[in-house]
Amino acid sequence: MDTNKIAVGLDIGTTKIVAMVGRKNEYGKVEILGIGKAKSLGVHRGVVNNITQTIQSIQQAVQEAEAASGHKIESVTVGIAGQHIRSLQHSDYITRANSELVIDEEDIDRLINQVHKLVMLPGEEIIHVLPQEYKVDGQAEIKEPIGMYGGRLEANFHVVVGQVSSIRNIARCVQSAGLQLEGITLEPLASADAVLSREEKEAGVALIDIGGGTTDLAVFKDGIIRHTAVIPFGGNVITEDIKEGCSIIEKQAELLKIKFGSAWPGENRDNEIVSIPGLRGREPKEITLKNLSKIIHARVEEIVEQVYVEIKNYGHEEQKKKLIAGIVLTGGGSQLTHLKQLVEYITGMDTRIGYPNEHLAGDSDTEVASPLYATAVGLVMDGLKRQQRKQAEIKQTELEQAKTEVEEQEPVSIQKQRVSFLDKITERVKEFLDNAE
Template identity: 35%
Template sequence: MARTKIHVGLEIGTSKICMVVGEVKSDGSVKILGVGQSKSVGVRKGEIYDFPQVRACVKDALVKAEDASDVEIGSVFLAVTGSHIQGVNHQGSFRLPDSEDTIDADHVREAKEIARAVTIPPDHVYLHHVPRRFGVDGFHQASSPVGLTGRTVEADYHVVHGIRSRIENQIKCVREMPLDVDDLVFSPIATAQVALNREARDRGALVIDIGGGTTDYALYVDGMIEASGCIPVGGDHITNDIHLVTGLPFSKAELLKVREGDASGDAARSVGVVKVGDEKGFAEAEVKRQLLNDIIRQRLEETLGLLLKRLPDGSVDKIGTGVFLAGGTSLMRGFGELAHDIFRRDIYRPEPPELSGVQASFKDPQFTTALGLIRYAQIVESERSPKRGFLRKIWPFAR
């Protein structure tokens, strides 16, 4: 009888650091045992710029997660992001020897190796090689073509890579807890594990995870990942825009954005003014709702517009299911309406499926990536052992 397995996911974000402890039971169900959160300090646009501060925040999240779950944590699945990370599609083709016409495992292996061998900058390292599909003489196959007759076998992969040093810094931060890193996961790929089921992927779906400093995305078409990436813009940029235009302190601008802002573009929601109290006893400031909402909508329009330009031509027409919004900034009032205006597709906010032990607040979209790491770990456990050899290559002290 299969035993239960405990996995831990760690997301080091711009706004928060979140560690989730999940138990995968013998029947495949997942129970969340505990969550540890800490305000993120020292991270900008998803990347570490103040190592000691980030290390202290991760330590705080670790202590809270262990207390909440009553589990001694020894290793984590780590989500990574940043504008330096790129996702590209690459196809490899292998022609069978003239004396052979039946495809065997060695032929497929050759095609896979060619497809995985994407040329990347010397300072980059591979994060993922995600198989998309196979082909025989130009005809696409959903599964391995071993045993079929043909002259040429093709393999198609989605390859994700990023700057080695920036990824190493994240691993180093975790190792100094000290914790092992079971695997590295590009954040939108983790998010998609919770946001999308098989039907959604088959019909076409776009996942957008917009946090404090980055907007991550993953596009699935015909059941396969079509595109992924990270735009270095998030909710903090909206707050800074409000700060610059109104002259309010950054903290006040953040509260104003969260409590009063609306991105829908609905004129009825932009009537009147918002009074901002001054904690030092000075007279209240007033901000016109129209101005506030225009600032928010313009920045979000720009962000989603940048994302739209990065998607392959014509791919939006293949999104049959819709767009799934995750991340803290996706909670902005009116953001769903804005996303619908831009993509002209149904808009959803994912909820964790088939999970138990989850506090009500943990179903918040800002935790989707952390939950997705547990799902990703579950898949890794069922299919293969974690890539410890890979981690030794980019970080020699990984166990």
């Protein structure tokens, strides 16, 4: 394995933009070489609303990451979220011309391409098509149909849809910052890769990533992604509520939330008071911690209840779809004191805080293993996977040219097909930007 190959994840968030440089070490773990972050000024609820400011923030984060890692950054894997993301379930089938031949990746590719032709609302584009399970000639619950005989191949798909303009705006910012777009990934999927174990995905788990502008949800069961949603509220609305409720400025509200905030009002006694300096010679303000946690509690409860509605939409209450591993909280907002207890109280599900150390090398910096960087770590992992696939494809082409037996290469070609649809959208966005120059 070439350990010199680096990958860069670029997490364009509402509060911060993070560029993270990583590579695989000899044990197959991800080693983070450098990290750069900048305040995100041009993004609102996960959607770019000021191109110039976003480009500047990306450049600042990338320069910082270059200085920290000692590597020149040329291409990045970008995460997308935002309130324009929605998902739907869809079933489709193909009839095979010759049922005497076994099903191969070309058949699955054909089926996936058929789903891509779904008619979307104007201005929407399919971002991910994620196969759930397959049916071959009416035989259900097949996870891997390749190598089987059958005339009719059916599948249930989880289709993630987003606004074309939002995706193009992000691509535009990345290109204008002097970077190449390596790939686009849905942020909840990146975070899930970084913080969830294989056992949790098998047992059934809901990952809740609480960011600054959005709260992302990804539900897994039997090792397969079953449901995704983006809720347009995050840590920023909590800060906004504190600002309004206590009549203080945003900077002070953010500090109050981080230092003294709690999602459980019962924890604070009435006589616990924090004093905040007044503006330009005005009297200092005194705020009781009980009031502060009441404000936080009200908003957090609203966010958690909205997420819980989405978990119910997936069908968590059905015995077959039960999420045995419960909930995993990650993202910057998950660091709020007593949030875990509140989520357990509202949902009645086991909850833990997710740290992205599942796949990180043992000597990683503790800062990197914070829930704050879950998405960025996931994007680096995604970038490394893409590189591996590219190398595998090059090797396979060489093998085919040499007319060698390629049976042992089959898993590689399966992998190639699986993600090709995501790469297609990246190619389309690149093409669009090149033509728009």
